[in-house]
Amino acid sequence: MTITQLYYVLAVAENQNFTRAAEKCFVTQPTLSMQIQKLEEELDILIFDRSKKPIELTDVGRKIVTQARNIVNESYRIQDIVDQQKGFIGGEFKLGIIPTVMPTLLPMFLKNFIKKHPKIKLKIEELTTEEIIERLKDGHLDAAIAATPLEDENIKERVLYFEPFVGYIPKNHRLHTNKKIDVADLDISDMLLLEDGHCFRDGVINLCKAFKNQSDEQFQLESGSIETLIKLSNEGLGMTLLPYLHTLDINEKEKENLHYFNEPSPAREVSLIYHKSELKMQIIEALQDVISGVVRGAIAFQNVKIISPLPSK
Template sequence: MTITQLSYVLAVAEEQNFTKAAKKCYVTQPTLSMQIQKLEDELDILIFDRGKKPIELTEVGKKIVHQARNIVNESFRIQDIVDQQKGFIGGEFRLGIIPTIMPTLLPMFLKTFLKKHSKVKLIIEELTTEEIILRLNEGHLDAAIAATPLENDTIKERPLFYEPFTAYIPDNHRLSIKKKIETTDLDIDDMLLLEDGHCFRDGVINLCKALKTQNISSFQLESGSIETLIKLSNEGLGMTLLPYLHTLDLSAEDKQNLHHFTEPSPAREVSLIFHKSELKMQIIEALHDVISGIIRGAIAFQNVKIISPLPK
């Protein structure tokens, strides 16, 4: 059997279609089908149940795909070893970033990183944490930037910074007269949230649930973006919590509605995460160094309490 054959098997397992898998692998469909057939003949088993639509893995096929992914990933390590030995930082690098981090952090580091490491071709996707973990495990991402800790045995985490939560409170709100607020001031009944699927939403819920007096079923108004939450808050529909970096570009008028927490401030840990196989570590280290260096000038908070991004 060959690495190429195993790569074809992985492509079909993911696409559940021979034609789509062939397109993904940049080969003709007959070529891909023939190589998989040769592998099945050599092993004297069926990897795919071709009678199902879409195509499904057989029971033994599922075990083969799991092992094939490990083998293909390990084969990439050979080139990785050579690149590290030569001190080469370049090539294609696929990076995922969660939606509540992408619009604020990416503009801060992207230009600097590309200028410093011009041989790296960054392919960046905005993805939820759940999608990121799946793609890291399937080998479709090299690394990601997400809120941590994730408590996932297959993922390694390198903290980049700690981003405090900041309260956005309009003038007509009961807390608007307070310069600094306590977590015990929060009332879930007048809190605006991001839609389900955002880990920052889960962090806010975890912060409120720690008070033991809140009922998350009372959340009624939710939005897909932080910008919309700010606009809804300005309309008097409630307060919201923002990641600190989102507050830097607010208008002077909107900044009047910002209220910091008393220390230790609730905060999220933002990390560079990658698969435990540790491929392309030279690029991961380069990303970490650039982002860490830039973010030090933007966030000076030290006394923080990390709020878990995991749904509880």
């Protein structure tokens, strides 16, 4: 049994196809198939049910894949040990970022990070929290930036910053004349929300539920982006809540519609998250150092109350 064979097994399990798996592993399909067959013969079992389309794991195959993933991840740790011993911070690093953080945070730190760590080849992808957790567990991401806490025993979290919620309230709205707003003022029935799947949406719903201001009716209007929510609000279709960093980029006229909460301000916790196996920790620590440095000057709020990003049950 070899680590290469286990790596091939993981590739087939992911792609459910020998040809696609071979392409991902940069080997020929016969080579990959032969190595997996050798492993099955050695173990005297079948890992894959080849009669199914797409290919499926057998019952024992599912257990083998779980253990194979642990073994392959641990094999990568050897290179990690060598890199840390040499003080090397480089190589490919796959980073996921949730959609409501990506457009504001990435421009703040990316150029600085690349300049400081030119040997790191960052691969960045915008993903939902659900997709991020799945890919961290499968080993297809090295780390991610997401709203926390996630309460997942397989995921470790390093808090980067606390980002307050800010009300965006147009002039025709009942709360526009309030200099500051309270959470108790919110009514979900006249709020614009992000579409399902965004953790910031879940945070807003949890915030309103805490004060029983959740309507039993379907939400009036939902959108896929914060920029669209602002435009819809400008049309008089309701108020919305924005993450604080988004408020820094809106124009001066729109800033007249911003209303801050009385303290403690509701806020989301944004963290650098990674698998408990703790691979590539030198790069994770380098990311944390750069991001914390740039955000520290942008967010001065201290008295905040963290709102959970987990969907309400």
